[in-house]
Amino acid sequence: MAENQGVLQGIWETVKTVVYALLIAGIFRTLFFQPFWIPSGSMKDTLLIGDFLFVNKMAYGYSYASCPSIRIPALGIDIGADDFCGVFQGDRDAPDYAGGDRLFGGEPDRGDVVVFRHPVTGRDFIKRLIGLPGDQIRMEEGRLIINDEPVGLEPDGLFVEEFEPQGPQGLRPRCSNGAVGLGADCEKRKFVETLPNGVSHSVLDIGRQNFDTTGTYTVPEGYYFFMGDNRDNSRDSRESQTTGGVGFVPYEDLVGRADRVMFSSAGRSMLYFWTWRGDRFFEKID
Structure with missing residues (x-):
């Protein structure tokens, strides 16, 4: 006994x-910090498929979106932050809704790389903050225009990667040098873009695409406008939420700021140690 x-x-x-x-x-x-794997190439070459980072949740304060999500498709588990903390979410049907509130809220800066919840699907996205509340944003032949002023854009050579399946999903990159075979060099034109507040970062260009020239987006109060650095391979605020884009993102949907890559693997699993990118460990995100 x-x-x-x-x-x-x-x-x-x-x-x-x-x-x-x-x-x-x-x-x-x-x-404090939420782990995040980069699943797609929309933020190349700032972030690569297989980069692993921690999202700083203290940067902008806390909202319902700060609560964790648990998604394990193989087990049929799909629990979003709104399932845990939906009681703290603002009423988006209210006529006076303006992006919601945050506890200990801090304002994000233009140029921050931000993880946020998609306003419709609740999935976590990572993009660069381009437009602040009240801004007018448009694209003209691939050049970003903010409040009627073209941003700085300087050629910076080529971004070259091997054309091969990337990451767990086996995604293949898009190239500006046309259709290439497996193992060949896949090229994209590279530029340095400088935003009005002086933040400079790399952007990639594949060629003429639908969203290279757009109408004007006026960012509502309490909302933000996001774009991927791989401009021709990013579904972001240039595209409406009803067609699979991001649209304008409410303040309360921000999760946190991405500051540094902690680990990176070019393989389909992090266990494939021979595919680790040691030169990206602890790299600062600009």
Whole structure:
């Protein structure tokens, strides 16, 4: 009997340890940093498929979107931040809704690389903040225009990568040098874009695309306008939410700022150590 009680006590202690660990991890992820894998090439060459980073949740304060999401498609688990913390979400049908509120809220800066929840699907996206509330944004022949002023744009050579399936999804890159075979060089024209506040970053160009020239987007109060650095391969605020784009993103949907790549793997699994990109470990995100 005493032996059985000892076994049961050991099991109970193990269960308590696991529960406490999960609670601590949940609190840490909710309040401080959220891990994020880069799944697509929309932010090349700033971020590559397979980059792993931590999102700084303290940068902009906290909203319902700060709560963690749990998505495991293989097990049919799809729990969003609104399922955990939807009670804190603003009423988007209210006539006076203006992006929602945040606890200890801080304003993001133009040029920040931000993780946010898609306003419709609730999926986490990562893009660069281009437009602030009240801004007028448009594209003219691939050049970004903010409040009627073209941003700085200087040629910076070519971004070259091998044409091959990338990441767990096996995505193949798009190239400006036409259709190339597996293993060949896939090229994109590279530019340095300088935003009105002096933030400079790399952008890529494949060629003439639908969103190289657009109408004018006027960013509403309490909302933000995001774009990918791989401009011709990014579904972002230039495209409406009803057609799969991002549209304008409410303030309360911001999750946090991405500051540094912690780890990077070019393979289909992080276990393929021979595909690790050691030169990207702990790289600052500009």
